[in-house]
Amino acid sequence: MYLRHLQVTDFRSWEHVDLPLAQGPTVLVGPNGQGKTNLLEAIGYISTLSSHRVATDAPLVRHGCDRALVRAAVVNEGRELTVELEIAPGRANRARINRGAVGKPRDVLGILRTVLFSPEDLALVRGDPSERRRFLDDLLVQRAPRYAGVRSEYDRVLRQRNALLKSVGRAGGRRGAREETDPYALSTLQVWDNHLASAGAELLAARLNLVAELGPYVASSYADVAPDSRPARIAYRSSLGGALPEGWGTPDGPEASTEQLGEILLRVLGEVRETELERGVSLIGPHRDDLELMLGEAPAKGYASHGESWSFALALRLASYRLLRNESGGEPVLLLDDVFAELDSRRRARLAEVATKAEQVLVTAAVDEDVPVEFAGVRYAVSNGEVTRA
Numbered sequence: 001m002y003l004r005h006l007q008v009t010d011f012r013s014w015e016h017v018d019l020p021l022a023q024g025p026t027v028l029v030g031p032n033g034q035g036k037t038n039l040l041e042a043i044g045y046i047s048t049l050s051s052h053r054v055a056t057d058a059p060l061v062r063h064g065c066d067r068a069l070v071r072a073a074v075v076n077e078g079r080e081l082t083v084e085l086e087i088a089p090g091r092a093n094r095a096r097i098n099r100g101a102v103g104k105p106r107d108v109l110g111i112l113r114t115v116l117f118s119p120e121d122l123a124l125v126r127g128d129p130s131e132r133r134r135f136l137d138d139l140l141v142q143r144a145p146r147y148a149g150v151r152s153e154y155d156r157v158l159r160q161r162n163a164l165l166k167s168v169g170r171a172g173g174r175r176g177a178r179e180e181t182d183p184y185a186l187s188t189l190q191v192w193d194n195h196l197a198s199a200g201a202e203l204l205a206a207r208l209n210l211v212a213e214l215g216p217y218v219a220s221s222y223a224d225v226a227p228d229s230r231p232a233r234i235a236y237r238s239s240l241g242g243a244l245p246e247g248w249g250t251p252d253g254p255e256a257s258t259e260q261l262g263e264i265l266l267r268v269l270g271e272v273r274e275t276e277l278e279r280g281v282s283l284i285g286p287h288r289d290d291l292e293l294m295l296g297e298a299p300a301k302g303y304a305s306h307g308e309s310w311s312f313a314l315a316l317r318l319a320s321y322r323l324l325r326n327e328s329g330g331e332p333v334l335l336l337d338d339v340f341a342e343l344d345s346r347r348r349a350r351l352a353e354v355a356t357k358a359e360q361v362l363v364t365a366a367v368d369e370d371v372p373v374e375f376a377g378v379r380y381a382v383s384n385g386e387v388t389r390a
């Protein structure tokens with residue numbers, strides 16, 4: 001798959017850009033702060049409906065404007081689709097496909113697959129578990145857009161259940177609350193337990209099976225970018241701990257079952273009920289889990305050097321790219337945002353080797369010298385609010 005054309009209006013620093021694109025490498029070069037990343041962010045947004053830099057939409061709209069527009073023409077196996085997204089904070093965002101009827105943004109998920117690697121990805125290794133959960137969930141959505149719905153349903157149920165736990169805890173004076181807790185509130189809590197177990201099981205099964213599939217790709221991608229380092233491994237750390245059957249989430253283990261996970265979640269929710277009532281918060285479920293990144297026998301977080309952390313972050317993105325490329329749905333577009341300056345010459349060469357073989361790769365850099373020579377392709381200069389063919 002590739003992006004044949006990108007148009008953005010009032011997105012970040014850009015008033016308007018019209019950018020024809022082609023298969024193979026495209027390099028965007030320009031001084032700091034000229035809007036290169038903003039263009040990759042727009043592409044990432046139309047692919048995932050989220051930004052790799054901010055959690056809300058407001059910063060994406062150009063100062064002084066009330067909406068931004070991103071339009072992309074995507075070619076997949078000879079068929080072209082035009083995707084259009086209107087980002088209007090405070091109102092509902094809107095989408096159109098092939099200039100048809102206005103629909104929901106979620107309709108565009110799955111049309112453009114991307115894998116973006118950027119300096120922010122260091123947080124995948126060094127940041128909070130929420131960064132790694134998001135990494136897994138974003139990859140799930142790229143593979144199967146319906147997981148966007150599963151994820152938001154889980155978040156909705158979790159919010160409602162937490163609100164209930166908080167109010168029930170308060171009503172019972174929090175500590176040792178159970179006997180004094182209103183039986184009606186307890187039966188309502190049971191209903192939310194069922195919802196949490198059902199949405200949670202679906203998300204958890206998908207994450208476990210994804211980690212099982214992704215693991216070998218991460219190990220080989222890490223070995224590719226850092227051949228002299230200790231081997232890298234990933235493992236899913238569930239808040240359900242030993243309640244999970246042996247081998248789930250591992251490459252050679254059995255596939256995780258949603259049905260069985262629903263039963264396990266319900267059982268463990270029963271076991272932690274008292275503590276949850278005391279603390280007023282949901283203590284188990286996918287929202288408390290982590291993706292453990294191991295280098296040799298030590299966790300990468302807290303132990304890996306700066307270079308090793310970078311290699312691990314890069315390995316996670318390359319692994320995602322390879323996983324998506326090897327299944328149906330179209331090879332993803334690779335977006336490399338200002339990453340070569342951070343890599344030593346060997347890792348640059350390794351990344352260049354993979355990236356130049358991609359169906360389409362867009363690279364940004366502040367200066368030409370940061371871009372490996374292998375990226376001989378289309379070059380654009382980005383400066384003073386304009387993108388010009390270099």
Ligand SMILES: Nc1ncnc2c1ncn2[C@@H]1O[C@H](COP(=O)(O)OP(=O)(O)OP(=O)(O)O)[C@@H](O)[C@H]1O
Binds near residue numbers: 013033058
């Ligand atoms: N909502 C917005 N409205 C107007 N300008 C914005 C908005 N958001 C960001 N900017 C501007 O965009 C510029 C940053 O653009 P971007 O991050 O794409 O730069 P870059 O070319 O990738 O730079 P670098 O090489 O430093 O990474 C900054 O000048 C910032 O002030």
